[in-house]
Amino acid sequence: MLIVGNWKAYVETLEKAKRLYAVAKRLAAAGHHEIVIAPSAPHLGFLAGGNRSSVEFAAQDISSSLGGAATGEVTAGAVAGVGATYVIVGHSERRAAGETDALVLQKVQHALAHGLVPILCIGERERDAEARYLAHLRTQISLILTALSPQERKKIVVAYEPIWAIGKSATEAITPTDLNEMVLYIRKILTEFLPGKGASKINILYGGSVESGNIRALAAASSIDGFLVGHASTDAASFGALVKAVT
Numbered sequence: 388m389l390i391v392g393n394w395k396a397y398v399e400t401l402e403k404a405k406r407l408y409a410v411a412k413r414l415a416a417a418g419h420h421e422i423v424i425a426p427s428a429p430h431l432g433f434l435a436g437g438n439r440s441s442v443e444f445a446a447q448d449i450s451s452s453l454g455g456a457a458t459g460e461v462t463a464g465a466v467a468g469v470g471a472t473y474v475i476v477g478h479s480e481r482r483a484a485g486e487t488d489a490l491v492l493q494k495v496q497h498a499l500a501h502g503l504v505p506i507l508c509i510g511e512r513e514r515d516a517e518a519r520y521l522a523h524l525r526t527q528i529s530l531i532l533t534a535l536s537p538q539e540r541k542k543i544v545v546a547y548e549p550i551w552a553i554g555k556s557a558t559e560a561i562t563p564t565d566l567n568e569m570v571l572y573i574r575k576i577l578t579e580f581l582p583g584k585g586a587s588k589i590n591i592l593y594g595g596s597v598e599s600g601n602i603r604a605l606a607a608a609s610s611i612d613g614f615l616v617g618h619a620s621t622d623a624a625s626f627g628a629l630v631k632a633v634t
């Protein structure tokens with residue numbers, strides 16, 4: 388399983404970042420899945436620069452600009468240069484701040500051009516009775532994949548993160564049955580862009596209130612490849628318990 392800890396802006400002190408990194412290193416060394424952490428940009432630079440462990444690093448976002456005269460922007464080249472191998476793109480919290488699909492596509496393309504694996508976040512705001520949310524997810528995936536080459540399509544990770552489930556608690560997350568359906572649905576869309584066995588090799592993650600109390604049931608009931616974990620990844624004990632729960 389691929390388990391990505393998205394620290395968001397929860398971790399502000401370097402001391403805490405170092406503590407969480409130490410936990411991630413222990414989990415990765417014990418062979419507990421592929422562990423990726425996504426600290427804030429300054430902490431990413433500090434920790435990933437000296438990384439000698441099997442923990443991998445993700446940037447929480449990158450700029451849609453290529454660099455140059457763009458004050459305050461953190462480019463794909465900059466995060467790749469300090470040792471990130473993944474980048475979260477199109478997170479709902481970035482989209483809520485005004486990020487459009489067009490910007491998400493630019494970020495995905497910059498990531499790929501710098502050898503970073505984009506973790507493309509998609510997800511519906513709510514589940515309407517007419518199931519329009521399914522069409523919404525299809526659009527979010529299609530807009531990006533249409534613009535990529537067949538080779539590039541193989542290099543992305545898709546994170547299904549229903550917005551209604553983010554930042555709550557395990558009891559309010561998606562149910563294993565619904566997650567199963569969603570993974571099948573997303574995989575089906577991917578087969579339209581990646582014929583043959585291509586789509587089965589794409590990692591699909593789930594994110595939205597994954598905690599130690601629900602991760603095992605979610606993992607068991609669906610063909611999910613991993614999880615994108617927010618708040619529960621920013622507490623050492625919770626993250627350790629969560630990762631070990633699916634070992």
Ligand code: PGA
Binds near residue numbers: 552597615617619
């Ligand atoms: P959460 O966040 O685990 O706190 O719900 C997940 C995410 O937004 O990536």
